[in-house]
Amino acid sequence: MRMPMQLDSVRRFLAVGVPVGAGVVVFLLAQHGATTRAFAGIAVYAFLCELYLFLFTLVLSSISVATLLRLSRGPVPAADLMRELEPREMVRLRVERLVGAGCLVREGGRLAVARRGRRMLGAFGRLRRLFGHGPYSR
Amino acid sequence: MNLALPMELQLFLAYLAAHLAVYLLLVASTNGLRSERAIFLFHLLPALVSCGTMAAWAGLQQDAGALAAAVLAAGLQGVYSLSFLEAWSLAQGGYSLSILAEVEEAHRAGGDPDFSRLERIGSEKQHARIRALQRQGLVRLESGRYLLTRRGRNAAAALGMLRSWVDPAGRG
Numbered sequence: 001m002r003m004p005m006q007l008d009s010v011r012r013f014l015a016v017g018v019p020v021g022a023g024v025v026v027f028l029l030a031q032h033g034a035t036t037r038a039f040a041g042i043a044v045y046a047f048l049c050e051l052y053l054f055l056f057t058l059v060l061s062s063i064s065v066a067t068l069l070r071l072s073r074g075p076v077p078a079a080d081l082m083r084e085l086e087p088r089e090m091v092r093l094r095v096e097r098l099v100g101a102g103c104l105v106r107e108g109g110r111l112a113v114a115r116r117g118r119r120m121l122g123a124f125g126r127l128r129r130l131f132g133h134g135p136y137s138r
Numbered sequence: 139m140n141l142a143l144p145m146e147l148q149l150f151l152a153y154l155a156a157h158l159a160v161y162l163l164l165v166a167s168t169n170g171l172r173s174e175r176a177i178f179l180f181h182l183l184p185a186l187v188s189c190g191t192m193a194a195w196a197g198l199q200q201d202a203g204a205l206a207a208a209v210l211a212a213g214l215q216g217v218y219s220l221s222f223l224e225a226w227s228l229a230q231g232g233y234s235l236s237i238l239a240e241v242e243e244a245h246r247a248g249g250d251p252d253f254s255r256l257e258r259i260g261s262e263k264q265h266a267r268i269r270a271l272q273r274q275g276l277v278r279l280e281s282g283r284y285l286l287t288r289r290g291r292n293a294a295a296a297l298g299m300l301r302s303w304v305d306p307a308g309r310g
Contacts, residue, residue, distance in 0.1 A: 035206075036143065036144070036147070036203060036206045036207050036210055037202075037203075037206040039210050040206045040207070040209040040210035040213060042213075043209070043210050043212075043213025043214050043216075043217060044209060044212075044213045046213065046217050047212075047213045047216035047217050047220070050216065050217055050220040050221060050224075051216070051220060053220075053224070054220050054223070054224055055300060057224070059297060059300050059301045060301070063263070063264065063267050064267050064270065064271060065297050065301075067267065067268065067271060067277070068271070068276060068277070068286065068290060068293055068294040068297060069294055069297060069298055069301065071277060071284060071285060071286045071290065071294065072286060072291065072294035072295070072298065074285075075280075075283040075284065075285035076283060076284050076285075077282060077283050077284075078279060078282055078283060078284055079282075081268070081284050082264065082265075087256070087257040087258070087259075087260030087261045087264065088253075088257050090233065090260055091233065091237065091253045091256055091257055091260065094233045094234055094237055095237060095253075097234075098234060098237060098238065103234075103238060104237075104238070104241060110245075110250065111241045111244075111245075111250075111251060112241065112245050113238055113241050113242045113245065117238045117241075117242075118242070120235070120238060121235065121238050121239060121242060124228065124229060124235055127225060127228065127229035128229045128230075130162070130166075130229070131166055131225070131226050131229045131230075132165070132166030132167055132172065133172070133229055133230055
């Protein structure tokens, strides 16, 4: 299960990474011109940024990682671990995060998808079709 | 732009384009190849072969330009594969997107969203993850308690370090 809510943290990283990357591009092109060597340096920087984002989202959103880190604090009774990973609570938390992120709104006590959420559904829907994923879990 | 790409690098770029085309034309429509493991191997194995080939070629050339081309190839492979895997994973969606889809569907029908199905799916996934960790020898069940094996403790230690590095403030 992945959490698009990590986008806020990703945006924070990009706020630093993009200007630094622009600096790297300018520096390398000024030093070496538009050569293979310059583009090799740019590609390595881009790869390291991607790797950081990949590890970031993996570590923060993976249930397996969260479970291992939880158990690293000590053994947990099976029933307690299942309760901590309680799906109803997870859905409730996700709904609250989506409301907080402006993807969902409450209208007269009812949930509705906000414009931002609709854009997400549209964008991810196109991505799902491109990658050949089926419909959302239904 | 004064960029004369070596033939080997042009071939490498063509290989990346062909790899993507193979996925879109073949893999995307093949059920058995849509698992995380299959997609990961679909990228890892060719990447090892292609980057290994470029590295061997650069080693034979013993030339700074060839080395730069090999590094460029490795960087492009890394960016392509990681971008693809991240986009693939995001597109697969999860709770957040399923919740949005459920709320939208319910709103159109004029009713309330039914999250019970998502809760059931979530519960099944939790159990599946724990079982997978047990199969991988990272976790074991003993006297009604889950605990880490030695291998699990090592993995958790590495992941903990990684987590503190990527998110030192714990903001997520």
